[in-house]
Amino acid sequence: MKQLEQLYSGKAKTVFRTDDPDHYIMHFRDDTSAFDGKKLAKLDRKGKVNNRFNAFIMEKLEAAGIRTHFVRVLNDQDCVVKRLEMLPIECVVRNIAAGSLCRRLGVQEGLELHPPTFELFLKNDALGDPMINESHVEAFGWAKAEHVVRARELTYQVNGVLKQLFADAGMLLVDYKLEFGLFKGELLLGDEFTPDGCRLWDAQTREKLDKDRFRQDLGDVIEGYEIAGRRLGLHFD
Numbered sequence: 001m002k003q004l005e006q007l008y009s010g011k012a013k014t015v016f017r018t019d020d021p022d023h024y025i026m027h028f029r030d031d032t033s034a035f036d037g038k039k040l041a042k043l044d045r046k047g048k049v050n051n052r053f054n055a056f057i058m059e060k061l062e063a064a065g066i067r068t069h070f071v072r073v074l075n076d077q078d079c080v081v082k083r084l085e086m087l088p089i090e091c092v093v094r095n096i097a098a099g100s101l102c103r104r105l106g107v108q109e110g111l112e113l114h115p116p117t118f119e120l121f122l123k124n125d126a127l128g129d130p131m132i133n134e135s136h137v138e139a140f141g142w143a144k145a146e147h148v149v150r151a152r153e154l155t156y157q158v159n160g161v162l163k164q165l166f167a168d169a170g171m172l173l174v175d176y177k178l179e180f181g182l183f184k185g186e187l188l189l190g191d192e193f194t195p196d197g198c199r200l201w202d203a204q205t206r207e208k209l210d211k212d213r214f215r216q217d218l219g220d221v222i223e224g225y226e227i228a229g230r231r232l233g234l235h236f237d
């Protein structure tokens with residue numbers, strides 16, 4: 001597969017076109033950002049750690065019957081993904097209260113949520129990714145109602161698989177964000193799954209092993225990601 005021109009460069013990943021119209025190359029950079037791009041940094045090893053972490057999770061999801069855009073790892077910082085037509089929405093499931101939920105509703109961080117909550121956000125940095133609901137999506141034509149229903153179903157299915165996977169490795173899956181897109185008419189998970197887009201806590205101590213280490217200046221950001229990865233059985237050299 002031949003890498004062609006850059007198609008899109010986000011805050012942490014760059015996507016390249018390839019000579020295969022159905023596939024892109026997704027490059028995990030060492031860049032990190034928070035607060036809609038207001039806080040930026042470069043973190044040594046991040047691209048490599050996230051590429052590994054993501055591949056491991058995508059393979060677990062595929063094995064559980066959840067179809068994703070992931071095809072294969074190419075090298076340390078690159079993987080091949082299917083070319084999707086993305087829905088401009090972010091789906092968030094929360095098992096435990098943290099982050100924006102606490103700020104919005106004044107609830108205490110750490111509160112267990114039964115059932116887990118499901119929220120939709122519009123993917124728009126300029127507007128600060130505002131929270132929306134299904135009727136907004138339909139009224140503004142951001143996605144078809146049936147696709148939002150399916151995205152919600154898949155986001156919860158991911159929770160079933162990953163909550164257990166992390167629990168077995170001594171971690172709590174607090175919350176995560178997923179995006180979806182269409183590939184030849186089928187809605188697939190079209191996002192990475194790494195500690196950049198989820199919250200992971202040590203089950204005993206509740207130590208944070210995710211991007212909150214960067215957001216909250218807790219230090220040892222990538223060391224936290226590596227601890228989470230090693231507990232899942234990954235090796236980083």
Ligand code: 5GP
Pocket residue numbers: 090092098099100101129175176177196197198199211
């Ligand atoms: P919150 O709404 O509490 O800020 O985020 C909920 C979850 O979704 C967290 O795990 C957070 O990392 C993830 N998340 C929310 N928005 C984004 C985003 O724009 N990019 C990434 N990578 N993750 C996000």
